[in-house]
Amino acid sequence: MMNQQLMKFIRKNIFNTLFVVFLLVIVFVPDVKAFFIKGLMEIGFYKPNVETPKENIPGLNGIRFKDAKGNVIDLGDLKGKVIFLNFWATWCPPCRAEMPSINKLYAKFKDDKGIIFIFADADGDFSKSGKFMYDRKYAMPVYKVESDIPEKVFAGTLPTTVIFDKQGRLSFRHEGVANYADQKIVDFINKLKGSL
Template identity: 40%
Template sequence: MEKKKFSIKNIPGWAVMLAVFATLYFTGLHTEAIGQVQRLLLATGIKKANVTEETIPANTTTPTESSGSSMAGAGFKMRTLDGKTVSFESLKGKVVFLNIWATWCPPCIAEMPNIQSLYDKIGSDKIAFVMLSVDEGGVEKVQKFIDKKGFTLPVYMPTSQLPQEFYSNAIPTTFIISPEGKIVGKQEGMAEYDTQEVRDFLQGMVK
Protein backbone atom coordinates (compact mmCIF):
# COMPACT_ATOMS: atom_id res chain seq x y z
CA MET A 1 0.00 0.00 0.00
CA GLU A 2 1.39 3.36 -1.00
CA LYS A 3 1.93 5.69 1.92
CA LYS A 4 0.44 9.16 1.64
CA LYS A 5 2.99 11.95 1.72
CA PHE A 6 2.56 14.55 4.43
CA SER A 7 1.46 17.96 3.20
CA ILE A 8 0.58 21.08 5.14
CA LYS A 9 -2.41 21.36 2.81
CA ASN A 10 -3.86 18.29 4.51
CA ILE A 11 -3.99 19.98 7.91
CA PRO A 12 -7.55 21.08 8.72
CA GLY A 13 -8.11 24.83 8.92
CA TRP A 14 -9.41 24.59 12.48
CA ALA A 15 -6.17 22.91 13.56
CA VAL A 16 -4.10 25.71 12.05
CA MET A 17 -6.22 28.37 13.80
CA LEU A 18 -5.99 26.46 17.08
CA ALA A 19 -2.22 26.32 16.77
CA VAL A 20 -2.06 30.06 16.05
CA PHE A 21 -4.23 30.99 19.02
CA ALA A 22 -2.32 28.61 21.28
CA THR A 23 0.96 30.21 20.24
CA LEU A 24 -0.38 33.70 20.86
CA TYR A 25 -1.76 32.67 24.25
CA PHE A 26 1.32 30.93 25.58
CA THR A 27 3.65 33.67 24.35
CA GLY A 28 1.45 36.34 25.92
CA LEU A 29 0.84 37.98 22.55
CA HIS A 30 -2.91 37.33 22.45
CA THR A 31 -3.68 40.51 24.40
CA GLU A 32 -1.64 42.57 21.96
CA ALA A 33 -3.22 40.86 18.93
CA ILE A 34 -6.76 41.46 20.19
CA GLY A 35 -5.83 45.04 21.03
CA GLN A 36 -4.60 45.62 17.49
CA VAL A 37 -7.88 44.32 16.06
CA GLN A 38 -9.87 46.58 18.38
CA ARG A 39 -7.63 49.52 17.45
CA LEU A 40 -8.71 49.02 13.86
CA LEU A 41 -12.30 49.25 15.07
CA LEU A 42 -11.56 52.58 16.75
CA ALA A 43 -9.97 53.83 13.54
CA THR A 44 -13.33 53.50 11.78
CA GLY A 45 -14.69 56.29 13.99
CA ILE A 46 -17.72 54.33 15.20
CA LYS A 47 -16.55 54.26 18.83
CA LYS A 48 -16.11 57.96 19.47
CA ALA A 49 -16.17 58.94 23.12
CA ASN A 50 -19.28 60.52 24.56
CA VAL A 51 -18.07 61.95 27.83
CA THR A 52 -20.62 64.66 28.50
CA GLU A 53 -22.73 64.80 31.66
CA GLU A 54 -25.49 62.93 29.85
CA THR A 55 -23.36 59.76 30.07
CA ILE A 56 -23.30 59.75 33.87
CA PRO A 57 -25.77 57.24 35.39
CA ALA A 58 -28.46 58.79 37.54
CA ASN A 59 -27.22 56.90 40.65
CA THR A 60 -23.65 58.19 40.30
CA THR A 61 -22.75 60.52 43.14
CA THR A 62 -19.63 62.44 43.96
CA PRO A 63 -18.37 63.22 47.48
CA THR A 64 -19.63 66.77 46.95
CA GLU A 65 -23.16 65.37 46.84
CA SER A 66 -22.91 62.54 49.35
CA SER A 67 -20.38 63.32 52.07
CA GLY A 68 -19.74 67.04 51.93
CA SER A 69 -16.20 66.63 50.60
CA SER A 70 -15.06 69.00 47.90
CA MET A 71 -13.73 66.61 45.28
CA ALA A 72 -14.42 63.25 43.70
CA GLY A 73 -11.72 60.82 44.79
CA ALA A 74 -11.06 62.69 48.03
CA GLY A 75 -8.59 60.76 50.18
CA PHE A 76 -7.39 58.59 47.31
CA LYS A 77 -3.64 58.11 47.05
CA MET A 78 -1.65 56.95 44.04
CA ARG A 79 1.98 56.78 43.00
CA THR A 80 3.94 57.51 39.89
CA LEU A 81 6.03 54.79 38.27
CA ASP A 82 9.14 56.30 39.85
CA GLY A 83 7.61 55.96 43.32
CA LYS A 84 6.30 59.46 44.05
CA THR A 85 3.09 59.48 46.10
CA VAL A 86 0.37 61.80 44.80
CA SER A 87 -2.87 62.79 46.47
CA PHE A 88 -5.78 62.87 44.05
CA GLU A 89 -7.04 65.98 45.83
CA SER A 90 -3.87 67.79 44.77
CA LEU A 91 -5.36 67.90 41.26
CA LYS A 92 -8.29 70.05 42.34
CA GLY A 93 -8.48 73.20 40.25
CA LYS A 94 -7.58 71.30 37.10
CA VAL A 95 -9.66 69.39 34.60
CA VAL A 96 -8.82 65.72 35.20
CA PHE A 97 -8.89 63.05 32.50
CA LEU A 98 -8.86 59.82 34.51
CA ASN A 99 -8.50 56.54 32.61
CA ILE A 100 -8.57 53.25 34.50
CA TRP A 101 -6.72 50.55 32.56
CA ALA A 102 -4.46 47.49 32.74
CA THR A 103 -1.77 45.91 30.58
CA TRP A 104 -3.78 42.66 30.30
CA CYS A 105 -6.82 44.49 28.88
CA PRO A 106 -7.06 44.45 25.04
CA PRO A 107 -9.54 47.37 24.82
CA CYS A 108 -7.21 49.42 27.03
CA ILE A 109 -4.30 48.71 24.71
CA ALA A 110 -6.48 49.58 21.73
CA GLU A 111 -7.45 53.04 22.95
CA MET A 112 -4.19 54.17 24.56
CA PRO A 113 -2.53 55.46 21.35
CA ASN A 114 -5.40 57.88 20.71
CA ILE A 115 -5.33 59.00 24.35
CA GLN A 116 -1.60 59.67 23.90
CA SER A 117 -2.46 61.70 20.80
CA LEU A 118 -5.07 63.67 22.76
CA TYR A 119 -2.52 64.31 25.50
CA ASP A 120 0.02 65.57 22.97
CA LYS A 121 -2.49 67.96 21.41
CA ILE A 122 -4.00 69.37 24.62
CA GLY A 123 -0.74 70.86 25.85
CA SER A 124 -2.24 72.56 28.91
CA ASP A 125 -0.95 72.40 32.47
CA LYS A 126 -4.54 73.04 33.58
CA ILE A 127 -5.65 69.64 32.26
CA ALA A 128 -4.25 66.67 34.18
CA PHE A 129 -4.11 63.20 32.66
CA VAL A 130 -4.20 60.30 35.10
CA MET A 131 -3.65 56.89 33.50
CA LEU A 132 -4.41 54.70 36.51
CA SER A 133 -3.13 51.15 36.08
CA VAL A 134 -4.89 48.47 38.13
CA ASP A 135 -2.31 45.80 37.28
CA GLU A 136 -1.39 43.47 40.11
CA GLY A 137 1.97 42.51 38.59
CA GLY A 138 3.86 45.42 40.11
CA VAL A 139 5.29 48.62 38.78
CA GLU A 140 7.99 46.86 36.74
CA LYS A 141 5.41 45.23 34.47
CA VAL A 142 3.64 48.52 33.83
CA GLN A 143 6.91 50.40 33.27
CA LYS A 144 8.05 47.78 30.76
CA PHE A 145 4.78 48.12 28.85
CA ILE A 146 4.95 51.93 28.78
CA ASP A 147 8.59 51.90 27.67
CA LYS A 148 7.88 49.37 24.93
CA LYS A 149 5.04 51.48 23.55
CA GLY A 150 6.88 54.77 23.90
CA PHE A 151 4.01 56.43 25.76
CA THR A 152 4.67 59.67 27.64
CA LEU A 153 1.32 59.83 29.40
CA PRO A 154 1.42 60.28 33.20
CA VAL A 155 0.89 56.77 34.58
CA TYR A 156 -0.05 56.02 38.17
CA MET A 157 -0.84 53.01 40.33
CA PRO A 158 -3.19 53.06 43.34
CA THR A 159 -1.74 52.94 46.84
CA SER A 160 -5.11 53.06 48.56
CA GLN A 161 -8.53 51.60 47.85
CA LEU A 162 -10.21 52.92 44.72
CA PRO A 163 -12.94 55.40 45.69
CA GLN A 164 -16.49 54.16 45.26
CA GLU A 165 -17.30 56.88 42.75
CA PHE A 166 -14.63 55.45 40.44
CA TYR A 167 -16.04 51.92 40.48
CA SER A 168 -17.17 50.59 37.12
CA ASN A 169 -18.51 47.42 35.55
CA ALA A 170 -16.04 47.73 32.68
CA ILE A 171 -12.40 48.28 31.98
CA PRO A 172 -11.25 50.61 30.59
CA THR A 173 -13.37 53.34 32.10
CA THR A 174 -12.70 57.05 31.72
CA PHE A 175 -13.89 59.85 33.97
CA ILE A 176 -13.75 63.58 33.31
CA ILE A 177 -13.58 65.67 36.48
CA SER A 178 -14.17 69.42 36.54
CA PRO A 179 -11.87 71.91 38.31
CA GLU A 180 -14.47 72.01 41.09
CA GLY A 181 -14.00 68.27 41.64
CA LYS A 182 -17.27 67.05 40.13
CA ILE A 183 -17.50 64.06 37.79
CA VAL A 184 -18.88 65.59 34.60
CA GLY A 185 -18.22 62.76 32.16
CA LYS A 186 -17.95 58.99 32.19
CA GLN A 187 -17.22 56.48 29.42
CA GLU A 188 -17.26 52.74 30.08
CA GLY A 189 -15.38 50.60 27.58
CA MET A 190 -12.93 51.64 24.89
CA ALA A 191 -13.49 54.76 22.83
CA GLU A 192 -11.75 57.26 20.57
CA TYR A 193 -10.83 60.35 22.57
CA ASP A 194 -8.69 62.29 20.15
CA THR A 195 -11.64 64.11 18.61
CA GLN A 196 -12.53 67.79 18.34
CA GLU A 197 -15.57 67.20 20.53
CA VAL A 198 -13.51 65.82 23.42
CA ARG A 199 -10.80 68.47 23.05
CA ASP A 200 -13.43 71.23 23.12
CA PHE A 201 -15.13 69.61 26.13
CA LEU A 202 -11.89 69.51 28.12
CA GLN A 203 -10.64 72.94 27.13
CA GLY A 204 -14.06 74.48 27.70
CA MET A 205 -13.76 73.81 31.43
CA VAL A 206 -10.30 75.33 31.80
CA LYS A 207 -10.30 78.45 33.92
Protein backbone atom coordinates in the same frame (compact mmCIF):
# COMPACT_ATOMS: atom_id res chain seq x y z
CA MET B 1 -8.13 6.67 -2.99
CA MET B 2 -7.75 7.48 0.69
CA ASN B 3 -5.40 10.40 -0.08
CA GLN B 4 -7.89 11.86 -2.58
CA GLN B 5 -10.70 11.75 -0.01
CA LEU B 6 -8.46 13.39 2.58
CA MET B 7 -7.45 16.14 0.16
CA LYS B 8 -11.11 16.75 -0.73
CA PHE B 9 -12.00 16.99 2.96
CA ILE B 10 -9.13 19.44 3.61
CA ARG B 11 -10.06 21.63 0.61
CA LYS B 12 -13.69 21.69 1.72
CA ASN B 13 -12.87 22.66 5.29
CA ILE B 14 -9.86 24.94 4.82
CA PHE B 15 -11.95 28.11 5.21
CA ASN B 16 -13.54 26.83 8.43
CA THR B 17 -10.16 25.83 9.80
CA LEU B 18 -8.58 29.20 8.96
CA PHE B 19 -11.55 31.01 10.51
CA VAL B 20 -11.26 29.01 13.75
CA VAL B 21 -7.49 29.66 13.87
CA PHE B 22 -8.12 33.39 13.28
CA LEU B 23 -10.65 33.51 16.14
CA LEU B 24 -8.30 31.65 18.48
CA VAL B 25 -5.48 34.10 17.70
CA ILE B 26 -7.79 37.06 18.42
CA VAL B 27 -8.92 35.52 21.71
CA PHE B 28 -5.52 34.43 23.01
CA VAL B 29 -3.06 37.02 21.67
CA PRO B 30 -3.68 40.42 23.36
CA ASP B 31 -1.76 42.47 20.78
CA VAL B 32 -3.74 40.95 17.89
CA LYS B 33 -7.03 41.61 19.67
CA ALA B 34 -5.89 45.17 20.45
CA PHE B 35 -4.92 45.68 16.79
CA PHE B 36 -8.36 44.47 15.67
CA ILE B 37 -10.16 46.75 18.17
CA LYS B 38 -7.92 49.69 17.19
CA GLY B 39 -8.93 49.16 13.55
CA LEU B 40 -12.59 49.31 14.56
CA MET B 41 -11.90 52.53 16.48
CA GLU B 42 -10.31 54.11 13.42
CA ILE B 43 -13.33 53.42 11.22
CA GLY B 44 -15.67 55.11 13.66
CA PHE B 45 -16.66 52.55 16.28
CA TYR B 46 -16.07 53.23 19.98
CA LYS B 47 -16.66 56.99 19.93
CA PRO B 48 -17.04 58.22 23.51
CA ASN B 49 -20.26 59.98 24.49
CA VAL B 50 -19.38 63.32 26.07
CA GLU B 51 -22.94 64.20 27.07
CA THR B 52 -22.59 62.67 30.55
CA PRO B 53 -24.16 64.95 33.19
CA LYS B 54 -21.97 66.38 35.93
CA GLU B 55 -22.18 64.60 39.25
CA ASN B 56 -20.65 65.40 42.60
CA ILE B 57 -18.61 62.60 44.10
CA PRO B 58 -18.58 62.93 47.87
CA GLY B 59 -15.13 62.47 49.35
CA LEU B 60 -12.92 63.32 46.36
CA ASN B 61 -10.40 64.22 49.06
CA GLY B 62 -8.45 61.13 49.98
CA ILE B 63 -8.56 59.44 46.57
CA ARG B 64 -4.83 58.99 46.11
CA PHE B 65 -2.45 57.66 43.49
CA LYS B 66 1.31 57.08 43.69
CA ASP B 67 3.83 57.34 40.85
CA ALA B 68 6.97 55.21 40.37
CA LYS B 69 9.10 57.81 42.23
CA GLY B 70 6.87 57.60 45.31
CA ASN B 71 5.09 60.93 44.78
CA VAL B 72 1.48 60.79 45.95
CA ILE B 73 -1.28 62.81 44.29
CA ASP B 74 -4.64 63.38 46.02
CA LEU B 75 -7.60 64.23 43.77
CA GLY B 76 -8.94 66.55 46.47
CA ASP B 77 -5.85 68.76 46.05
CA LEU B 78 -6.47 69.24 42.33
CA LYS B 79 -9.46 71.61 42.47
CA GLY B 80 -9.18 74.19 39.72
CA LYS B 81 -7.75 71.61 37.28
CA VAL B 82 -9.42 69.23 34.86
CA ILE B 83 -8.48 65.62 35.75
CA PHE B 84 -8.27 62.88 33.09
CA LEU B 85 -8.10 59.54 34.93
CA ASN B 86 -7.71 56.24 33.09
CA PHE B 87 -7.72 52.80 34.76
CA TRP B 88 -5.92 50.23 32.61
CA ALA B 89 -3.65 47.15 32.66
CA THR B 90 -0.88 45.90 30.39
CA TRP B 91 -2.65 42.56 29.79
CA CYS B 92 -5.99 44.17 28.78
CA PRO B 93 -6.51 44.15 24.95
CA PRO B 94 -9.10 47.00 24.95
CA CYS B 95 -6.69 49.07 27.09
CA ARG B 96 -3.89 48.41 24.59
CA ALA B 97 -6.20 49.33 21.71
CA GLU B 98 -7.16 52.74 23.12
CA MET B 99 -3.64 53.69 24.32
CA PRO B 100 -2.50 55.22 20.99
CA SER B 101 -5.53 57.54 20.99
CA ILE B 102 -4.98 58.46 24.64
CA ASN B 103 -1.31 59.11 23.89
CA LYS B 104 -2.37 61.56 21.14
CA LEU B 105 -4.71 63.32 23.57
CA TYR B 106 -1.98 63.44 26.22
CA ALA B 107 0.53 64.87 23.70
CA LYS B 108 -1.98 67.62 22.87
CA PHE B 109 -2.43 68.70 26.52
CA LYS B 110 0.74 67.54 28.33
CA ASP B 111 2.16 71.07 28.71
CA ASP B 112 -1.17 72.54 29.83
CA LYS B 113 -1.07 73.22 33.59
CA GLY B 114 -4.89 73.29 33.65
CA ILE B 115 -5.22 69.54 33.07
CA ILE B 116 -3.77 66.59 34.97
CA PHE B 117 -3.45 63.11 33.46
CA ILE B 118 -3.38 60.04 35.71
CA PHE B 119 -2.93 56.58 34.17
CA ALA B 120 -3.68 54.14 36.98
CA ASP B 121 -2.21 50.69 36.37
CA ALA B 122 -4.80 48.35 37.90
CA ASP B 123 -2.06 45.86 38.76
CA GLY B 124 0.16 48.48 40.41
CA ASP B 125 3.24 46.88 38.82
CA PHE B 126 5.50 49.80 37.83
CA SER B 127 8.16 47.58 36.23
CA LYS B 128 5.60 46.04 33.87
CA SER B 129 3.65 49.22 33.13
CA GLY B 130 6.84 51.29 32.79
CA LYS B 131 8.26 48.80 30.29
CA PHE B 132 4.94 48.79 28.40
CA MET B 133 5.03 52.61 28.09
CA TYR B 134 8.74 52.67 27.23
CA ASP B 135 8.48 49.96 24.54
CA ARG B 136 5.68 51.87 22.82
CA LYS B 137 7.34 55.29 23.26
CA TYR B 138 4.47 56.63 25.38
CA ALA B 139 5.35 59.37 27.86
CA MET B 140 2.13 59.16 29.88
CA PRO B 141 2.51 59.29 33.68
CA VAL B 142 1.78 55.91 35.28
CA TYR B 143 0.37 55.67 38.81
CA LYS B 144 -0.96 52.98 41.08
CA VAL B 145 -4.00 53.24 43.32
CA GLU B 146 -3.11 54.19 46.92
CA SER B 147 -6.59 54.42 48.48
CA ASP B 148 -10.15 53.20 48.17
CA ILE B 149 -11.86 54.31 44.97
CA PRO B 150 -15.63 55.00 45.03
CA GLU B 151 -17.60 52.70 42.74
CA LYS B 152 -19.04 55.73 40.93
CA VAL B 153 -15.48 56.43 39.79
CA PHE B 154 -14.17 52.90 39.18
CA ALA B 155 -16.24 49.72 39.51
CA GLY B 156 -13.53 47.32 38.26
CA THR B 157 -14.09 47.33 34.48
CA LEU B 158 -10.96 47.86 32.39
CA PRO B 159 -10.47 50.21 30.77
CA THR B 160 -12.44 52.91 32.59
CA THR B 161 -11.88 56.60 31.93
CA VAL B 162 -13.27 59.44 34.03
CA ILE B 163 -12.87 63.17 33.64
CA PHE B 164 -13.45 65.60 36.50
CA ASP B 165 -14.12 69.28 35.88
CA LYS B 166 -12.33 72.09 37.72
CA GLN B 167 -14.82 71.92 40.61
CA GLY B 168 -14.10 68.23 41.11
CA ARG B 169 -17.41 67.08 39.60
CA LEU B 170 -17.51 63.85 37.61
CA SER B 171 -18.15 65.19 34.11
CA PHE B 172 -17.43 62.08 32.02
CA ARG B 173 -17.25 58.36 32.75
CA HIS B 174 -16.79 55.59 30.20
CA GLU B 175 -16.24 51.87 30.75
CA GLY B 176 -14.65 50.03 27.84
CA VAL B 177 -12.58 51.05 24.86
CA ALA B 178 -12.98 54.47 23.23
CA ASN B 179 -11.17 56.70 20.77
CA TYR B 180 -9.84 59.59 22.87
CA ALA B 181 -8.15 61.26 19.90
CA ASP B 182 -11.66 62.16 18.69
CA GLN B 183 -12.14 65.93 18.30
CA LYS B 184 -15.27 65.74 20.51
CA ILE B 185 -13.09 64.81 23.49
CA VAL B 186 -10.57 67.58 22.76
CA ASP B 187 -13.40 70.12 22.53
CA PHE B 188 -15.01 68.71 25.69
CA ILE B 189 -11.77 69.08 27.69
CA ASN B 190 -11.25 72.60 26.37
CA LYS B 191 -14.82 73.45 27.39
CA LEU B 192 -14.20 72.08 30.91
CA LYS B 193 -10.97 74.08 31.17
CA GLY B 194 -12.87 77.26 30.35
CA SER B 195 -15.81 76.64 32.68
CA LEU B 196 -16.09 78.08 36.16
